[in-house]
Amino acid sequence: MKSNRLERLLAFCAIVILTIAVLTACGSPSSDQTADESFDSEKSSSDSTVLTFAWWGNQVRNDLTQKANEKYHELNSGVTVQGSFYQWSDYWSKMATQSAGKQMPDIIQMDLSYIDQYVSNGQLLDLTPYIESGALDTSKIDENVLLMGKVGEGNYGIPAGVNVMCLFYDKAITDSVGVTIEDNMTFDAFVEIAKKITAETGYRAKLIYDANYMRDWARAEGISIQKAQMPVDSADAYIPFFQILETGVAEGWHTTPDVMTGNAIEMEPLVYGSTPETMSWCTLNGGSNQLTALQKAAKEGQEITVSTIPTKDPIKSNYLKPSMFFSISADTKNPDAAVAFLNYLINSKEANDILLGERGVPINTDIAEYIYDKITPGEQKVVKFVTEVVAPNCSPIDPPDPKGSSELNAALRDIVEKVGFGEYTAEQAAQEYFTRGTEIFSETGQ
C-alpha cells in the first residue's frame, strides 16, 4: 500500500519535471528568432550579425522589402537581415505577444496609433543618441518630419515615408458635369458641387464613413484629440460633424451606409459597383499613397485623381503624416547594426532604388528627388501633391493617438452607421460619441 503510494508520487514528480522541461523548451530556442539571437551572440565577434525586421503590408511591399534586405547583405556581407511580414491585424497580435516575451524583432514597422503605447511600455529604443552622433543621418530630413517620431522626451520612430489625407475623386464624372475640384476648396463650395453632381448624374459623395473625416474636421475646429481625454466639455461641439452626414443623407448628396461594405480598396464604392446608386464620385479612404491602388482598381473610363479634403480651414486640417515609422526594439542585441540598417533604408540610393517610395514619399529630400524619375506618373502625381500642394499649406500633426483611440474610433464607426441609417439624429450621435469617449479615456487613463 505504502510503496504503491510512493510510486504514484514518483510518477507524479516525473510528470511535473517533464512539464517543466517542455515549458522551458518552448520558452527558449524553439522559435527561429531566439535561435538567431543565440547565433549572433556567439558569432558577433567574427562579424556575422543577423537582424530581424518585421512589417505589415501587401505583396508588392513584401517583395520590394525582401529585395532591399538582400541588397543590404550584398553591400555588408557581415549582416543578414531576416524579414517577416504579416497582414495589419495579425501583425499587431504578433508584436503584442512577442513584446510580452521580450522577443520583438530588431527593426519594426510602427504605426502612429500604436507608437505611444509601445513607448510607454519601454519597448522601443530612443534614437536621439544615434541622431546626435550622426550614426543615423538626418541632415536631409525636414525638422518637422523628424519630430513626428517624438514621444515625450525621446525620438522613437523615423517616418518610413510621408503621406497626407486627401480626397479621391473621379475626374471623368466632374468633367461630365462641367465642374472642377480646386485644391484647398472650402467645405461649402464642396457641398455645392456635390449637390450639382448628384442632381445631374445620380452619383453621391462619400465623406463620413467609419472614423474617416473626424480628425480633419476636428482639426479645423481646433478640437482634435491631443491626449487621453475628450478635448471638449460638452457633446454639443460634435453636433455639426454629425449634421454634415445627417443633412447630406437627407438632401441626397451623401452616400448611405448600405452602399459600403468596408474600407478595402477593392470594395471602395468610388471604383466598385455597377450603377450611380451603388457608387460614389469621391471618397476619403486612407492616405495619398492609396492613389495608385485606386487607379489600378478603377474601371475603364474612370479617371481617379486626388485633391485636398474639403474643410473650412485647409491649413488647420491638413498635415503631413508619417505613412508609418521604422522603430528599433528596446530588446535588440545589436542596436548599432540595427541603426546602420535603418540609415540604409532611409538615406541610401541603393535601398530606395528598390523600394521606390512604396511606403510614401521618402523623407530624405535628396532621395525623394532621386527616385522621382523612376516612378510611375500616378506616383509622381502623389509626390507633387504632397510636396507642392499640401506641404506649403498645412500645420503640424497631432501627437500620437493616446491609448483608447482605436476603441473610440470603433464606437464612432457604429455611431456614424446609425446616423447614416437614420437611427440617430446628429444630437443623439454627438451625445453618444462624447459619452463613449469620456468613458473609454477614463478607463485607459486609470
Add this chain to the structure above:
Amino acid sequence: MNSIQKLSRWLNREGVAGVVFSLPFIIGFLLFLAVPMGLSLTYSFCNYDILSPARFTGLSNYIKIFTNDQTFISSVKATFYFALVSVPLRLVFALIVALILVRPTKAVGFYRAAYYLPSIIGGSVAISVLWRRMFAVDGVVNSLLTLAGIPANLNWLSNTRTAIWTLIVLAVWQFGSSMLIFLAALKQIPVSLYEAAEIDGATAGKTFFNVTLPLLTPTIFFNLVMQTINGFLAFTQSLIITDGRPLNTTLFYAVYMYRQAFQYGNAGYAAALAWVMLAFIGILTFILFQTKKYWVYRQD
C-alpha cells in the same frame, strides 16, 4: 538484476504504466487547457493590455459587461439569432439529405462525399471571401436573380435585414458532418421495425414519424448540442464576410472578443467576455439536457 531491468520492472507496474501512458494527454491538458484557462480566468479580473503587466481590478470587467456595454448586447443578440436560426435549419437540411442518401444506389458514395465537402471547407477564409463576392452588388447572386427575371441590385452584406442571412445560409450549407452522423444512425434502425410497420399497413409518412424520427432523437439531440455550441463560437464568417456590419447585426460574440483583445488592447475584458460566454453555453447546454427526457427516445 541490472538497473535497466529494474527500471523496466518499475515502469511495468500497473500504477506507473497507467500514468506513463496517460502522460501525453495529461501534459497536453495541463499545457494547452488548464494553464491557459487559469491565466484567462486571472486576466478576467485584471486590466490587461498584453503589452504592460496586468493590474488587478476585481469584478469591474464583469460589471461593465452587464451594466454598460451596448456592443456586448448587440453581439449577444446577433450570436443568439445566428445560432438559434442556423442550427435547426442545418439539422433539418442534414436530415433530409441523409434520408435521400441512405438509399443504396450506385452514385451514393460520390454524393455523400460531395455533400460533406462544404463542412470541411466551409469555415475557411477562402470560402468566406468567396461568399463576400457572391453577395456583393455585382456578385453572382444578384446576377442570377436578374437572369431569373427579378432585377436585383441589393447590397446583401450591408442591408440590416439580409446581412445575417448570408451568414446563416453559409452555415446551413455546411450540413455535412451532421448528415454523416444521421446517415450512420439511420442505418442502425432495425429493418424489422420497418417490416412490422409495413405489415400493419403504415404509410410512408407514418413510418417516418413513428419509427424513424423517434429512433433518431438521440442522434438529433447529440447534433443539436454539438452544433449549438459550435454556432455560438462562429468567428471567421462574421470577421471576413461582414466585419460585423451593418449596425453590428452580424457582430458575433467571438469577433467582439477578438476586437477587444487585439484591436482595442483590452485583453482582460476579452477574457471576462470569454468566461461569460462559457457560462451562456453551459446554461444552454444544461437546459437542453433538461429537455432531454421529454423528447429523446430511450431504449431500455
